[in-house]
Amino acid sequence: MTPIYPPEPFRIKVVEPIRLISPGAREAALKEAGYNLFLMKAEDIFIDLLTDSGTGAMSQEQWAAIMRGDESYAGARSFHRLKNAVEDIFGFKHFVPTHQGRAAENILAACLVKPDQWVPSNMHFDTTDANIRARGGRPANLVIDEASDPENQHPFKGNMDITKLKAFIKMYGCEKIPFGMVTVTNNAGGGQPVSMENLKATADVYHESGIPFFIDAARYAENCYFIKQREPGYEQKSVKEIAREMFAFADGMTMSAKKDAIVNIGGLLCLNDDTLFQNIKNELILREGFPTYGGLAGRDLDAMAVGLYEGLDEDYLAYRIGQTAYLAKQLNDTGIPTIQPAGGHGVYINAGAIFPHIPNYEFPAQALAVELYREGGIRGVEIGSVMFACLDPETQQWHYPKLELLRLAIPRRTYTQSHLDYVAESLAKIKSSADQIRGYKFTYAPELLRHFTARFEPL
Secondary structure: OOOOOOOOOOOOOOOOOOOOOHHHHHHHHHHOOOOOHHOHHHOOEEEEEOOOOOOOOOOOHHHHHOOOOOOOOOOHHHHHHHHHHHHHHHHHOOOEEEEEEEHHHHHHHHHHHOOEEEEEEEOHEEEEEEHHHHOOEEEEEOOOOHOOOOOOOOOOOOOOOOHHHHHHHHHOOHOOOOEEEEEOOOOOHEEEOOOHHHHHHHHHHHHHHHOOEEEEEOHHHHHHHHHHOOOOOOOOOOOOHHHHHHOOOOOOEEOOOOOOOOOOEEEEEEOOOOOHHHHHHHHHHHHHOOOOOOOOOOOHHHHHHHHHHHOHHHHHHHHHHHHHHHHHHHHHHHHOOOOOOOOEEEEEEEHHOOOOOOOHHHHHHHHHHHHHHHHHEEEOOOOOOHHOOOOOOOOOEOOOOOOOOOEEEEEOOOHHHHHHHHHHHHHHHHHHOOHHHOOOOEEEEEOOOOHHHHHEOOO
């Protein structure tokens, strides 16, 4: 069935002007930023699809909640309103707020990860990967093989490969694995969901080995909606009911609330273990703030409490998933290959297929990101060898990801159909002269999270 652009389940009350600067000005902006779109001025971007993290539009109820913010240093009313929402939706015994998801990952890694330990997952995203490495640990990705086939229509391409997980635990031993994870949806692999059946099987494997199980829950509501749509037996369950079942399998979770809680800043770290919770609070006080504010203003806590429920609204989720499917179909109709089926929060373009003449060490997805800005003033993000190629500390050999992707992450409740049509038209123009485009090389790159601050020059 051809995706039809869904009518927005809201109307627009406030607008923000955007502008398309001239081609010459765009070229100058690229050079000034070292061809890294992270380093560009937002005012020079026409349509910003760099990330869906903290870039969505908050609702009137969230803005009203901001005015209720209690800025007491300890025990604020805002914290207790958030606490009620977190307990209602996720069901964990303990939680702390953090200023965003990577802060929760940092605190968890600080408390649990020791040098030369391993943390398996389906696929870690960038900050999770980096926080594990920063503590001397080693992240491992054990997603099913179907995730590496862009055209495979598997409905749950984010699933953990259970056979690989069992073999991994047997190889390294449970004493070398402080905790295990699953990311829902699987951001690094195309925003693809994980099935409830697979989550249960993953939890069983971890728990049989005495390994705590944490969910990276940044886009859990989108994952729950996919389960409702695609997994037999869940058609009549609410997204909230599905979420409670999902988190009942886990011992804890990290969450960037800047995604499915539709706020501009904020995160969560939830768990059940009493001793670990005390250690986490101590670490939080040292690095983020008192446990009832966690580096956030009271008004941010209140906005998050409201946004957690709005992110579960099924009319909103139908629109959200439908908008992404629409953009994917528009791109596919113009010959642009994307990860299939369309994911939850963004469309992932197979840059390696568009630029087969550019090898992975010359960064084809980065080349596509630059060309998309050059053509239309549109900012996406590279998810390929810039972000995920890594040097093996034992063999000193570089390992490259299987796919070179350009992610177009769609901010929540922000862009309209005409914006997405413009994106598709811009990419079609690029594809028509793809063989003339060349790759890039680093002129600077840090050891960890290099995509944020690296600089390039064209080859």
